[in-house]
Amino acid sequence: MFRNLLLLLPFLCILLFAGNITAQNEHLIQDVIELERQEKFKEALSLIHKHEQNAGDDYVESVSVTSSRLRLYQRLASNIPITSKSEQKAYLDSALSLHATIWESDAFSGEQKRILSGERTHLKDRLLGQAKTFFNEADFTSSVFRLEQTLTINKKDTAAVLLAAYAHYNLNNYDRAFSYLNQLEQMGALSPATVLLGLSMLRDTQAGPDRFSSWASYGEIYTHSEVFEAKYDSIKTDFWTQTGARYLSSNKKDSALISFRQLLPTNDVDVIYSISLLMFEQNNGEAFDFTRKYSEIIEHPEQKAKLLQLVLEYGNPSQKQWLFNQSQSLLKMYPESSELHLLHGLVLEEQGDDEKARTHFQKAIDLDAENQPAVRAMGISLYQTALASDDDAVFQKYILESKKYLSYAQYLNPDDDLVNTILTSIQKAEEPIKNNE
Numbered sequence: 001m002f003r004n005l006l007l008l009l010p011f012l013c014i015l016l017f018a019g020n021i022t023a024q025n026e027h028l029i030q031d032v033i034e035l036e037r038q039e040k041f042k043e044a045l046s047l048i049h050k051h052e053q054n055a056g057d058d059y060v061e062s063v064s065v066t067s068s069r070l071r072l073y074q075r076l077a078s079n080i081p082i083t084s085k086s087e088q089k090a091y092l093d094s095a096l097s098l099h100a101t102i103w104e105s106d107a108f109s110g111e112q113k114r115i116l117s118g119e120r121t122h123l124k125d126r127l128l129g130q131a132k133t134f135f136n137e138a139d140f141t142s143s144v145f146r147l148e149q150t151l152t153i154n155k156k157d158t159a160a161v162l163l164a165a166y167a168h169y170n171l172n173n174y175d176r177a178f179s180y181l182n183q184l185e186q187m188g189a190l191s192p193a194t195v196l197l198g199l200s201m202l203r204d205t206q207a208g209p210d211r212f213s214s215w216a217s218y219g220e221i222y223t224h225s226e227v228f229e230a231k232y233d234s235i236k237t238d239f240w241t242q243t244g245a246r247y248l249s250s251n252k253k254d255s256a257l258i259s260f261r262q263l264l265p266t267n268d269v270d271v272i273y274s275i276s277l278l279m280f281e282q283n284n285g286e287a288f289d290f291t292r293k294y295s296e297i298i299e300h301p302e303q304k305a306k307l308l309q310l311v312l313e314y315g316n317p318s319q320k321q322w323l324f325n326q327s328q329s330l331l332k333m334y335p336e337s338s339e340l341h342l343l344h345g346l347v348l349e350e351q352g353d354d355e356k357a358r359t360h361f362q363k364a365i366d367l368d369a370e371n372q373p374a375v376r377a378m379g380i381s382l383y384q385t386a387l388a389s390d391d392d393a394v395f396q397k398y399i400l401e402s403k404k405y406l407s408y409a410q411y412l413n414p415d416d417d418l419v420n421t422i423l424t425s426i427q428k429a430e431e432p433i434k435n436n437e
Contacts, residue, residue, distance in 0.1 A: 028047065028048065028051050028065060029064050029065065029068060031044075031047055033068075035047065041072050041075045041076050041079065042076065042083075044068075044072055045069070045072045045076070048065060048068065048069050048072070051065075066098070066102065066107075066108075067112070067116065069098065070098050070102070070116060070119070071119065074091075074092075074119060074120075074123045076088070076091040077089075077091040077092035077123065077127075077149070078123060078126050078127050078130065078149075085145055088149070089149070092149050092152060092153075096152065096153065102116055120153060121154075123153065124150055124153040124154055124157065127146050127147075127149045127150040127153070128146070128147070128150045128157065128159065128160050128163075130146045131143045131144075131146035131147045131150060131160070131163060131167075132163065134146060135163060135166070135167055138170075140167045140168075140170045140171050141171065143163070143167045144164065144167045144168065144171070147160050147163055147164040147167060148164070151164065156187060158184060158187065158189040161180050161183055161184055161187075161189075162180070162184060162191070162193060162194055162197075164177075164180045165177045165178075165180035165181050165184070165194075165197055166197060168180065169197060169200075169201055174201055174204075174205050177197075177201060178198070178201060181194060181197065181198045181201075190218055192222045192225065192228045195215065195218045195219045195221075195222065195232070196219075196228070196231055196232065196235065198215045198218075199212065199215055199216060199219065199232070199235045199236070199239070200235055202215060202239065203235055203238050203239040203242070206242065206243070206246065209243060209258070209259060209262075212239055212243075213262075216236060219232045219236075236262070236263070237263060237266075237268070240259050240260065240262040240263050241260075241263070241268075241271065243259040244256045244257075244259035244260040244271075244274065247259060248274075253278055253281065253282065254282070256274075256278060257275065257278040257279065257282070257284075260274050260275045260278070261275060267297075267298075269298060269300075269303045269306075269307075272294045272298070272307065273306065273307055273310075275290065276290055276291045276294070276307060276310050277310055279291075280310055280313070280314035281314070287310075287314070288311065288315060288319050291307060291308070291310055291311055292311075292322075294307065295307050295308050295326075301330065301333075301334040301337040301339065301340050302337060302338070302339040302340075304330065304340070305327075305330075305337065305339035305340045305342065305343040306339065308323060308326065308327065308343060309343060309346070311323045312343070312346055312347060312350060320347070320350065323347055324344075324347050324348075324351070327340065327343050327344040327347050328344065331344055336367060337367070338363075338364045338365075338367035338368035338371045338374065339364070339371070341360045341361070341363045341364035341367065341374070342360070342361065342364040342371065342373060342374040342377065344360050345357040345358070345359070345360030345361045345364065345374075345377060346377060348360065349377070349381060354381055354384075354385060357377075357381060358378060358381050358382070361374050361377050361378040361381065362378060365378065370412060372409055372412035372413045372416075375405050375408050375409040375412060376405075376406070376409040376413075376416065376418075376419055378405045379402050379403075379404075379405030379406035379408075379409055379419070379422070380402075380406070380418070380419075380422065382398045382399075382401045382402035382405060383398070383399070383402035383406070383422055383426075385398045386398030386399045386402060399426060399429070402422075402426070403423070403426050406419050406422055406423050406426075407423065410423060
């Protein structure tokens with residue numbers, strides 16, 4: 001019997017040791033839980049590390065202790081007041097590493113792994129919530145840090161990816177922002193917000209038209225929403241207007257015309273005028289039809305007159321005859337339009353009927369005394385009539401009248417080079433007359 005007791009002794013020691021380890025683990029877990037309750041997460045983690053060191057080389061951590069360690073890593077990874085950013089990153093790395101170890105371990109049951117996986121998701125959501133808080137407080141740098149942590153846990157979280165794009169956009173990190181948008185595109189997770197952000201960035205960075213057009217094509221999917229469509233149209237208008245203006249300033253008229261035409265159909269009179277002007281300048285066969293069509297769409301008579309003056313300047317004889325008839329018809333509809341009287345006067349002047357032309361110039365001035373082009377046209381017409389006369393008395397009469405109008409035109413626009421040149425000529429012509437007197 002004594003011999004049997006000797007044989008059982010090693011197994012009894014193992015049982016006693018195991019019971020002691022279990023008791024130690026239970027005490028450890030109780031102490032860790034108490035420290036967690038007091039939010040002393042670092043102290044709780046230190047207690048686990050100390051327990052591990054004291055246990056020796058043969059120490060095998062229990063499932064409950066591993067679970068506590070993981071929980072502490074996760075709390076410290078997202079606890080702003082307690083840990084620095086570098087510490088938070090280190091704790092998150094430790095948590096993710098431990099997650100991977102647990103997932104491969106046979107010591108944890110399927111149910112335990114499911115619970116721990118839920119904790120991982122909870123950590124991601126907590127980090128994303130903090131990122132949103134920072135973003136709303138305009139602390140975009142901190143928001144980006146939290147978002148990077150969130151995406152370390154789940155790189156396909158569409159809400160985190162989109163917010164990261166917005167945060168980088170607000171930090172003017174356009175390349176980083178677009179990398180996140182491209183990620184959403186690859187994930188098939190584009191949304192109205194994604195498209196608007198992408199187009200806004202392309203507008204602000206003055207990206208190439210091809211890239212903008214590519215992203216704008218995504219926007220066509222969401223135009224059933226009035227709110228989206230209003231913002232979408234505003235961004236498109238800004239982009240193509242700025243792009244067209246930039247090409248014009250570089251004298252790249254072909255590219256400018258292509259850019260402005262992206263805005264059609266439009267009610268923007270400045271855009272319509274720019275397109276019409278560029279088409280006429282490039283001898284585009286559609287120029288007249290385009291101008292005629294939009295002159296009928298535009299409602300304001302002054303704006304109609306401004307657009308139709310391009311036909312007078314660039315049109316062929318048959319188109320100018322159409323303009324004569326059209327300006328007459330428009331005057332019947334809008335007899336109090338100063339700009340339309342000016343237009344009709346210019347058409348009559350083109351046809352050689354100077355007397356009737358000046359009648360309409362004067363009517364335009366009577367309706368709007370500050371219509372500088374009308375005052376200018378009247379002064380130039382009188383000046384040309386004076387130069388054409390061989391009668392000194394007639395010459396003097398028209399020169400004096402011309403000077404009166406041209407001086408007022410100069411007052412209204414001191415930078416009118418032609419008016420300034422004619423007035424200088426008149427003044428030089430008057431000097432000999434004054435000297436003779």
